[in-house]
Amino acid sequence: xxxxxxxxxxxxxxxxxxxxxxxxxxxxxxxxxxxxxxxxxxxxxxxxxxxxxxxxxxxxxxxxxxxxxxxxxxxxxxxxxxxxxxxxxxxxxxxxxxxxxxxxxxxxxxxxxxxxxxxxxxxxxxxxxxxxxxxxxxxxxxxxxxxxxxxxxxxxxxxxxxxxxxxxxxxxxxxxxxxxxxxxxxxxxxxxxxxxxxxxxxxxxxxxxxxxxxxxxxxxxxxxxxxxxxxxxxxxxxxxxxxxxxxxxxxxxxxxxxxxxxxxxxxxxxxxxxxxxxxxxxxxxxxxxxxxxxxxxxxxxxxxxxxxxxxxxxxxxxxxxxxxxxxxxxxxxxxxxxxxxxxxxxxxxxxxxxxxxxxxxxxxxxxxxxxxxxxxxxxxxxxxxxxxxxxxxxxxxxxxxxxxxxxxxxxxxxxxxxxxxxxxxxxxxxxxxxxxxxxxxxxxxxxxxxxxxxxxxxxxxxxxxxxxxxxxxxxxxxxxxxxxxxxxxxxxxxxxxxxxxxxxxxxxxxxxxxxxxxxxxxxxxxxxxxxxxxxxxxxxxxxxxxxxxxxxxxxxxxxxxxxxxxxxxxxxxxxxxxxxxxxxxxxxxxxxxxxxxx
Numbered sequence: 001x002x003x004x005x006x007x008x009x010x011x012x013x014x015x016x017x018x019x020x021x022x023x024x025x026x027x028x029x030x031x032x033x034x035x036x037x038x039x040x041x042x043x044x045x046x047x048x049x050x051x052x053x054x055x056x057x058x059x060x061x062x063x064x065x066x067x068x069x070x071x072x073x074x075x076x077x078x079x080x081x082x083x084x085x086x087x088x089x090x091x092x093x094x095x096x097x098x099x100x101x102x103x104x105x106x107x108x109x110x111x112x113x114x115x116x117x118x119x120x121x122x123x124x125x126x127x128x129x130x131x132x133x134x135x136x137x138x139x140x141x142x143x144x145x146x147x148x149x150x151x152x153x154x155x156x157x158x159x160x161x162x163x164x165x166x167x168x169x170x171x172x173x174x175x176x177x178x179x180x181x182x183x184x185x186x187x188x189x190x191x192x193x194x195x196x197x198x199x200x201x202x203x204x205x206x207x208x209x210x211x212x213x214x215x216x217x218x219x220x221x222x223x224x225x226x227x228x229x230x231x232x233x234x235x236x237x238x239x240x241x242x243x244x245x246x247x248x249x250x251x252x253x254x255x256x257x258x259x260x261x262x263x264x265x266x267x268x269x270x271x272x273x274x275x276x277x278x279x280x281x282x283x284x285x286x287x288x289x290x291x292x293x294x295x296x297x298x299x300x301x302x303x304x305x306x307x308x309x310x311x312x313x314x315x316x317x318x319x320x321x322x323x324x325x326x327x328x329x330x331x332x333x334x335x336x337x338x339x340x341x342x343x344x345x346x347x348x349x350x351x352x353x354x355x356x357x358x359x360x361x362x363x364x365x366x367x368x369x370x371x372x373x374x375x376x377x378x379x380x381x382x383x384x385x386x387x388x389x390x391x392x393x394x395x396x397x398x399x400x401x402x403x404x405x406x407x408x409x410x411x412x413x414x415x416x417x418x419x420x421x422x423x424x425x426x427x428x429x430x431x432x433x434x435x436x437x438x439x440x441x442x443x444x445x446x447x448x449x450x451x452x453x454x455x456x457x458x459x460x461x462x463x464x465x466x467x468x469x470x471x472x473x474x475x476x477x478x479x480x481x482x483x484x485x486x487x488x489x490x491x492x493x494x495x496x497x498x499x500x501x502x503x504x505x506x507x508x509x510x511x512x513x514x515x516x517x518x519x520x521x522x523x524x525x526x527x528x529x530x531x532x533x534x535x536x537x538x539x540x541x542x543x544x545x546x547x548x549x550x551x552x553x554x555x556x557x558x559x560x561x562x563x564x565x566x567x568x569x570x571x572x573x574x575x576x577x578x579x580x581x582x583x584x585x586x587x588x589x590x591x592x593x594x595x596x597x598x
Contacts, residue, residue, distance in 0.1 A: 033229040034521050036533070037241040037253045039383075040412065041209045041234045044195050047133040047174050048126065048187035053236075053412060056280055056438035057254045058132075059172075060533050064214060064230070066174035066197035069097060069116070070166050071536070074279065074443050074529030076333055078171035082111070082198065086170060092161035092481075099152045103221045105177050106202045113154040117146040118178035120156060129187050131460060136169035139458050140446045140480050161481045164445045172440065200225045200535050210234055225538040226523060236383045236412075242515070245271065251520035254533045256280075257513045258386065259317035265515045274524060274550040276512030278531035279329045279439040282387065283506045284378070284394070289427035289466035292368040293376070296501040297355040303502045304348035305401045306394055308341045312508050315389050319513060323506030325499035327451075329442040330509070331529070336492040339499065341506075348401045357402070366402030375404040379418055379433035382409035387434045390507055405432075419463075427466065434507070439529045445487060448494050449476040452503055467503035514550075526550035 038061065040053025045065050052058050069086065070078035086097045103111040120143055123130060127138035137143045141162035147155045156165075180196045181187070194203055200220045205213035214230040233250060235241040242261055244250045246268070257265060257273060265271045284306075286293045293299060308322040324330060326339030352358070352366060357374065359367045366374045378394075380387040391407035398405055410418065421428045441447050454473050455462030472494055479490040498504075514532050516524060523543035524532040532550050536542040544550065 032227050032521070033231060034227045034252070035231045035233065035250045037235045037244055037250045038232050039255055040236060043191040044193055044206060045203060046187070046190065046195050047130045049191040050132065052132075056278075056436055057533060059438060059440060060530070062174055063199065064201045064535050065195050065199040065203055067199050068171055068173055068175060070171035072527065072530060072534070073167055073171045074439050075167070075171070078166050082175055083170070086166055088165065092163050093158050095156045095162065095165050096149070097154050097156060099154070100221060101152055103198055104219055105198055106196045106217060109177065109179055111198055112151045113148045115175055115178045116154045117148050118182065119173070119176040120146050122176060122181055123173070126187055133169070133173055135450065135460065136173055140449060141165065141169070163481070163483055168444055168446065200538060201230060223540050226540060226543060227521060227538050238383070238385070245515055245517070248517065252516035252533075253514070256510050257515045259319045262319065262513065270517060270519065271515055272518045272522070274514050274516065274526065274532055276514055276526040276531040276550060277528055278512035279331055279442050279529040280436065280512070281323070281329055281442065281506050281509050282390070282434060282436045283323065283504045285433050285435065285465050285504045286502065287427060287430055287432065287465065288468070288503050290431065291370070292372065292374070293431060295355070297351060298357065298374070299502040300500060301348040301351045301355070301401065302398060302403055303505050304342060304344045304351070305398045305403065306505060307343045307397050308507055309343070310397070311390055311393055314393060315386050316508060316510060320508040320510040323508050325502070325505070326495035327498050327504060327506055328447070328495065332442040334443070334445060334447070334488065334491050336495045339495060345401055352401060360402055364399070364402055365404045373404070374402060376431040377406050377408045379408050379410055379415050379430050381412050381415055383412065390434065421462075443529065446480060448491055449480060452498065465503040467501070469497060469501060472497045522546055524550045
């Protein structure tokens, strides 16, 4: 009788677990809305209408809605995405791309090779309208033509060898829907249209300078996203964004946590601070077309007088790495070894004396040979208090060598306007400015070409500093078509020139520290070099299991919230196994007893 009761109890427990399982699974499938604070508004998230107001997250936002052939630009061997493969010709000029089957656009139209061919043709034709992306078609690599081989195969031809095609443009360029964009003569005029992509989310609402609403793409080829709805609130001021996180008005802030808030958030049980791997930088740009800052001796002396280590310690409270004189982030595959900043105020003073800046006025500010004071204004975003503080500290550091700096905070739109050259020609009306850069600027194999090549028909150095050096140009031009080994050698020489002539001084590479509420969502992935706010954080095949948090490509950091979803399924399986094991033990005892009695 007792044995029968034991079996009955085990069977009842098993039935209870089975009954419980649908409830656990159902709870994990409830509609989820995630509220995220972003830095700025990017119109309708097309490659032609972005404003860069959300930098460094601009590209991450675009790729929530759009897809590229590969992912991501940071990887030396990027993951196939819209493409299944891409194979080069022997001379590296022709790439045959095989596309993934079964992909559809947000409006249900099938994605085909015609879309890829159209995209390259359209970017080429609209080079002046999509500088962030089109330069990888109209400039480097120099696109020639394409041919549709079959509905899922396209052959792309370039005028020069394009050894890095998979990374750039393959892992960066958003592919366009031919049926949407053909016939659009001015793509910048489309900023009020709902975008149509193949990405994991669809834009369903846009309110300029206020918010976006994105809904999960049920038909996404990598599976339906884990979050049903993203509400993206535009909050330019970091203090306001993180205050909203503290009060629970948002669930995550895309930007890096200000150093003064780290201890506070780490002590809050409702908030997790995750360490990402974002490749990012803040730098001071010199107007190399405006006297006397067109003198590389002056720029180098100012660089020697800046203590970037002290900036990291004081401004970032140690949460970053000091800038390097060779510009590229130390984790970039193209960064030269060494390249650390040279801080030497004594040498700076000597250099300025020898270069003809040996006279000072009554308050100790040096005079240029033409009698003008070395008194410069630094444009900074009024929404970036760390940059403003950095200028104040650099002003203190440069005062002993006779150079005066003053921060000039401006609203981002006004700042970008001040950086533009006047219509009548001549240098832009600024001295220096501070700006941040995302991973693209450091991992793009042609970044050194784009940023610092002499102003002309290729590259966009004229829009950055206006720096010009024919020896530098020759190196980066050769690197464009070189294989990896030769390219690294050429880039190393180019970085040596940058360190000596200093068109820009990197101030710091910040640590990727992000804050979020795990009770709302805790499957953030630290995507290599990208931080945690990328589309892979919302996809089942990549996002860590609940309760494990971001940790490079693996889920590592623990969280107090166990979450639902897969974690709930695991719980059901474990309970079921326990019950089945107990049932098996009862049956086994019955058999042993029966055998003994026989």
